[in-house]
Amino acid sequence: MSGNTRGGRRIPREVHQVREALLREFDGLINVDDITHPDPVERQRAFLSRALAAKAARRLTDCTPEEAAATVIDGEHDFGIDAVAFSAAATEMWLIQAKWSDKGTAGFNTEAANKLVRGLKKLDNRDFDQFNERFQRLADRVQSVLNSHTCKVVLVVAVMGDGRLSTETVDILDEARQDFEGFGRTIEHQVMSSAEFHQAVREDIAPQPISLSATMATGWHHRDTPYKAYYGLVAADELARWYGEKGDALYDRNVRTSLGLTSVNQVLVESLTKDPQNFWYLHNGITVICGSITEHFFAKRAVGEPVRLELTDASVVNGAQTVTSAHRAFEQNPEAVADAYVTVRIISVKDSPEGFDRDITEATNTQNHMERRDFIAIDEVQSRIREDFKLSLDKEYVFRRGELDPPPSAGCSVLEAATALACAHTDPALAVRVKGSSESLWERGSRGAYTRLFGRQPSAYQIWRSVQLMRRVREALHEVRAALTGRAASIADASSFLVSHIVFQRIGTEGIDEPDSSWEAALGQVEDRVAEVLAQLIPLVDHLFGENSYISSTFASEPRCRQLVNGVLDALSSGTDARDLAAYQQRPATRPQRRPRTIPLLVDHGHIDDGTRLVYRPSQVEEQAIGDWLNADPRRFFATWINDRNKPLLWEADGRRYSPTGLVQQIWRSAEWREAWSAVQGPKQWALPDGGTLVDLAERIWQEMLAAEETEGEPA
Known part of the structure; x- marks a missing residue:
């Protein structure tokens, strides 16, 4: 323990x-x-x-x-x-x-x-x-x-x-x-x-149990064995009121909360407001599980007659997007939504075998595209970690896709936690895999990253301190990398997770899960550690694999990364001298001085998938000026990426498209911030799921392009 x-x-x-x-x-x-x-x-x-x-x-x-x-x-x-x-x-x-x-x-x-x-x-x-x-x-x-x-x-x-x-x-x-x-x-x-x-x-x-009422008109069906269940039509405006009263607490046992204003959900809203009578024909229904069901008949007590069902300890386990979209549509046109109906299946899990509710949740989630990460939301380990975060640290830990990430000082998401744990793990392969795709973090099995990272539940202190160290490494890398150029800069960009892994190994984990230990002092070492690691790593890449080796391929290869990790750690342990990083800071005269604009570069290279959710990261000044306005509606923080060179952001708050800079300015106008700056670099303020901004990603792509030009035609 x-x-x-x-x-x-x-x-x-x-x-x-x-x-x-x-x-x-x-x-x-x-x-x-x-x-x-x-x-x-x-x-x-x-x-x-x-x-x-x-x-x-x-x-x-x-x-x-x-x-x-x-x-x-x-x-x-x-x-x-x-x-x-x-x-x-x-x-x-x-x-x-x-x-x-x-x-x-x-x-x-x-x-x-x-x-x-x-x-x-x-x-x-x-x-x-x-x-x-x-x-x-x-x-x-x-x-x-x-x-x-x-x-x-x-x-x-x-x-x-x-x-x-x-x-x-x-x-x-x-x-x-x-x-x-x-x-x-x-x-x-x-x-x-x-x-x-x-x-x-x-x-x-613990979340407080939720009680709901569902009114079913004529034509519903029910069964009593082996578990009590009802199946019928419920007016969409009643579902909208569920969300209006309970919010995302409705989805406490779902694999995810509302995903915001995705393209699928925008279609749901438009269907409800523009063609409500046909909504039932075109869209899937929802599934609710609950602790008990009590029937209140309006007149005749008979199957199929109008009835109001009172549900205790209820949760929408499938159809979160439908319910949330009903609420958004209701805010726009309540009369139209009242004409729409949704098929609702209600299942009482009272007296059911252990795990039956999780089986229902996993089996019914098919309406929106499901990612492997979604199913960790019904893993009890994640709920226990969230509880540990609150009790031990008084911080937030979110693990359902669609939940709003807490401010950096207030906690972290499971994605950031898993990434930090992967970098801290003694096996560098996990850091290599997460660089390739965050989806690798959710793989199960004896060799799967998720099992290796969360199979033995890590403590809140271990996770939080790992996240803090990874953040500090990222900040230090950003500072060091800004002064580098050419191949050295590309290596610094491509090796971010591997550098984090090596720094973790150098600092060690002794006392990392002991609240009263002096482990935080290790954070003060990070900047020096990052510099010494890069000083060894940059020349080692060329020494082991040649000056013309492809950087991206090198850091995507688990065998090569193991060689690099072992070589750097051996050199640091033995005190081997390294070349001063200043030697990599001279920009070649032939190098282009400016990269293409951020948004066209990102769109042309297709590095961001349509539908990716971005989050607005206000500066400290903005937070003080408009923070209350932003927090009043979490949708104001989020936008969905669409690969368009002019207006790639679909703002969840109003469903309209903007450029990154245009959307920041729209946020300022909507918040009535009269002292707002006259200019802003919007791409710097929109962050991707991995925490980096649009500018960070564009710079990484540009450095890879430059490195590829320098080595074009050379063998790996």
Whole structure:
């Protein structure tokens, strides 16, 4: 199990996640002015014990974090009671004693039990004045509960440990029960272990179950065995309202969310608004899975008669594009959409075998083109990684195609994560394959990249730090490469993933998944590491394969890349001198000084497929000026590529086509940014799925063209 080290002791991952959740939830809410221990670790441990008591109160009473923090009385004169919580009816009270352990081994012994029972007796004797000031705020409510003839008191043992109590400890608590009970009063004890607290923080970030209603007119069909299911027509405007109310949460169990304004989805919108009566004939329906189905008939209770179906824990597992397109069409022409119908299949997976819902999801996704990546969305490993990111790092991790990538500082996508893990892997073949095509990342099997990267679930820290290092390598490469020219520049462009791989091997992964380690210091080494790697790599290519070897072919060859990696690592380990990179910075006099314009170059060489989704990357100034406007509608960030030399971007926000610069200016106008610059280089602000911009790709193509001209006609 992954974890971190504190004081020489390894902290289990689950304990670390609970710790981080408690810090986020209760920091600033729980009073710690009386904790004056000189060791900051001990002060935090004391805070965590109080926060654990507050979390127990939240779990027991379903109160807010602020209300839970107010239940904490831990401190001098608490008499073994760390928190006092109440039921809404004021006839039930929980007396909580909490024990925190960084190692997850906290226990509750006879001494602790006696202290808790002593506190109960003082309350029963109404010795309220002996308690501390924090308790005095709760004294009236305690009095009200104890004065009730039907009061119930629960002694809560909240421990960051397994929760097992010795026989002697249980006997003490049972004796207190016998002494206290009588005349309708009851007392019992309850144990909350580290497993329950971990479950609690997981539930805090889990998607909330969705309830939907679907109205089917006459002519629907249903079956009850082996699983309850309905099949019939639902008005498209009802589906539009689903999305309007629930958004992308509708697709939580789908292999992907809405893909934005693709050419297929644009056809759906136009069909709904211009020819709604024929929509059902021309387009596929949708599939919904749910936990339960309840029927409400409008008149006669019979098969085929109009019925409203109430669905709990529902998810659209096929047809996300249809539902989202219905919503977009509804925004344009609600009257027309009301005339369109969609075939809807609803399946209750209650009492079905494990994995049946995933089987339905995978089998039904055929309407839009499916990519291999889409099916990782129903891999439970990805859901657990997302959970780990939120609990351990408080960052986002998105893995469904169509989800909006988080800002770089807020998290990453599965594509960026898998690319970074491939570069960090000890086998350079994975870095070579991902350069050839990101699709290789999703291959399964014993030699498949996806299995090798995610088969043993990597921790959030390992992934995040790998992503950070890869980003830093990319930035450093960009800086170094800008000064290079000719064949050296082409090698720097073509070797980006291989350079990342070598830097990973040089820095190593020791402590990469330990939260409190000093691994981040490795990021400060990246710029120097990149320069030393390139200084060895550039001449090694020519030495091993000849000065006339084709660069693209070299870095697409796994055997050649293995030779290069081994050669560079051996040279760096032995301290072999390398040629100064400055030697590669002199531009030949015969070299053309300017490359063709970005968009014609990209279109003419066909390096971007039609339908590729691009994302707008605003500068820091733009983010401050129009960030709120952009975030109000995620579609404003996205455009679809169309191979056209003049207007290659189809903006998802309005369905119109623009040049990259024209679309940036349109965004500024729409956001009413009056202080906007008069000029902008739009291609620099539109990023491809691999993170590079249109300008980056155009420059790489140009360097390859120049290198090819220099070596034209020469053997590889």
